[in-house]
Amino acid sequence: MKTLNSYGIVVLLLFMAACKEAGKKGAEEKKPNIIFIMTDDHTTQAISAYDQRYVSTPHIDRIAEEGILFKNCFVTNSICGPSRAVILTGKYSHINGLTDNSKVFDSTQVIYPQLLKKAGYQTAMIGKWHLGSAPVGFDYYSILPNQGQYYRPDFIENGKRITEAGYVTDVVTDKAIGFLESRDKDKPFLMIYQQKAPHRNWMPATRHLGMFDDVTFPEPGNLLDNFSGRGRAAKEQLMNISTDMMEAWDLKLATARELDSLTGIAAGHRFGDTKEDDFEHANDKSTDKARFLEVYNRMTGEEKAAWSKVYDRRVAEFERLRPEGDDLVRWKYQQYMKDYLACVVAVDENVGRLMDYLEKQGELDNTIIVYTSDQGFFLGEHGFFDKRFMYEESLRTPLMIRYPEKIAAGTVSDALVMNLDFAPTFLDYAGIEIPESMQGASMRPVMDNSGKAPGNWRKAMYYHYYEYPSWHMVKRHYGIRTERYKLIRFYNDIDEWELYDLQNDPKEMNNLFHHPEYRQVVEKLKEQLKELQLRYKDTDPTERDTVSDKHYQSRQPDSN
Structure with missing residues (x-):
């Protein structure tokens, strides 16, 4: 048997060292995958990692438990389209041009997915887009037109309009997992996975209908706020639970028999299908039943039967109680919470489904998983529903990030961060130079510092x-x-x-x-x-x- 001489041993050792170094270098150069999960109007009060009064969200909480939870993440403009534009561009609304929902996003400007794609990432945009223009910078997209629908939702998929059977939260997740199944496994990926839920008008999946009917939710202490000591701005809004919720659209106070008798009333009109339509009917209660009929008629006969079984009972309860004054506000608040939180439960289930898939595929720990919302939301605080105001419930948005390679499990941060910072952070982790035009800052120094803000971190944030x-x-x-x-x-x-x-x-x-x-x-x-x-x-x-x-x-x- 031949043996290696001393020269051969040296050569072999050098070869082994070179292989080890190459392997180490290859591991260092491997880019993390990024999954950006964003829901619509999901406030911190409705996530049990932040607040345990209302609902349990174990799958969303897992991201925080195995990563970092930011207690002070704020938006620069608390409204859907503008928030999305800020996140994509890393620029304030007055710079990126989308100051409000009537505008159309200028897709000629640089967004972070384009930079990731240029750097070798495979990119996908799935779910709610709500920016008016078609997505740019993605290898694949399947988006909900404007606000989207809860049942039998339409999608625009790589330019083609299609309709899918089922409940929107489940369908968006099916599409997300489908992209992960078919992607190029040799490339890192960015997947933007954005749900419609729990946006108004809060239509739960059939499996969750009535799940909170026996629950009485605690009321916020200022549910009956009369705005004493404050000026016109607080008083003149139209987002009071007491006066501004619509009976059919928001509270589902329409029986199956009544709705079936109205079939055809909304024919030829698609409420909210375009930004023009969406704004045309702002605050207009005269279209209430017609708008609700349109979404009701997207259900199958079986889905309508399940729906009516629950909501006909609600109508009967309302007719029996006939609440007035403060009692009416309290009754409406309970119905609002039941529907909103049931939508949240479906979101949580689907986050779990996505994470289980990643874990089975061995990609979970090499993927930066972000959970956030486009802004916060009022759950009865000040008597409000919706968002927009710079008050805390609207200004603050949830933010949790899981990436075990770089972020210690169970980290909690008080640092003042903003949705303006998301794009720079993703680029930083991907090793891509952050454009000078981006006005946010990478949050990586905060996460590298166990959640503590470095000395040069911002001490204040700006809102408009x-x-x-x-x-x-x-x-x-x-x-x-x-x-x-x-x-x-x-x-x-x-x-x-x-x-x-x-x-x-x-x-x-x-x-x-x-x-x-x-x-x-x-x-x-x-x-x-x-x-x-x-x-x-x-x-x-x-x-x-x-x-x-x-x-x-x-x-x-x-x-x-």
């Missing part, structure tokens, strides 16, 4: 909302939020300021702007606000082009 007059009639406003304080200026047809001390008044019930003892606080915050406006190039905030008034200039708010 534009969509008025429009849905819910929330006044245009901008403001600053620090760790302790929030200063808001409402403008356009009013000029009002609000100041909140979040340490002493976390529910934001007492406007302190005119209190003499807070004069120095106001002056300092105004200086910081100007600095942020200069940094983000929003130096003329009240003159920015906003939502077209053509549909609303002659329309008075519906007071019914």
Whole structure:
């Protein structure tokens, strides 16, 4: 038997070392996959990792338990389309051009998926897009037209319109898993996986209908807020549970017999199928039953039967109780919560289904998994539903990130982060240079520092909302939020300021702007606000082009 001489041994050792180094280098160069999960209007109050009062979300919670949970993630503009544009571009609304939902996204500007694709990623966009223009920068897309439908949803798939059987939350996940099955396994992937739920009008899957009928949810302490001590902005909105929810569309107060008798009333009109239609019927209760009939008629006969079994009981209860005044508000709140949270349960189930698939495929730990929403939402706080305001429930959005290679399990962060930071963060982890045009910052230094904000991290964030007059009639406003304080200026047809001390008044019930003892606080915050406006190039905030008034200039708010 031949043996190696000393020269051969040296050569062999050098060869083995070279192979080891090459393997190490290859491992270092392997790019992480990225799955960006975003729901619509899913507030932190309805995620048990943040708040355990209302619903259990074990699969969503798993992302936080095995990664990092951000307690202070905020949006720059709390409304669907603009938030999505900020996330894609890493730029504020006044820079990317999508200030409100009437606009169409300018797809000629650089978005982070394009940069990832250029760097070798396979890219997919699945689910709710809501930007008006067709997706650009994706190898595959299958998107819901405008707001999308809960039952038998339409999709635009690589330019072709199709209709799918089933419940939208399940179908979007089917498509996501289908992409993962068929993708190029030699490439890292970016998959943007965006659900419609739990967006209004909160239609649960048939398997979840009535699941909370025996539950009485705790009421927020300010459900019956009368806005004393605050100005016109808080009082003149149209998002009160008490007066602004629609009986059929929101509360499902229409029996099967009544709906069947109306069949054909909405023929020829597709409410909300385009941005023009979506805005044409803002706050208009005269179309309530016609709008609901359209989505009801998307169900199969079997689905309608299951639906009617639950909601005919609700109508009967309402007729029996005939609640009035504060009792009516409380009754509506309970129905709203039952439907909203049942939609959340379907989201949670499908997050679990997706993660189980990744785990079986051996891709879970090499994938950065992000869970967030396009903004927060009011679950009865101040008596509100919807979002838009710079108040905490609307401003704050959930953010959890799982990536065991770089993020320690169970990390919790108090750092002030924004949806403006998402794009730079993804590019940073992928080893791609962050464009100077992006105004956000990579959150990686926070995550590398066990969730603690480095010394040079932001101490305040800037917000600007534009969509008025429009849905819910929330006044245009901008403001600053620090760790302790929030200063808001409402403008356009009013000029009002609000100041909140979040340490002493976390529910934001007492406007302190005119209190003499807070004069120095106001002056300092105004200086910081100007600095942020200069940094983000929003130096003329009240003159920015906003939502077209053509549909609303002659329309008075519906007071019914």
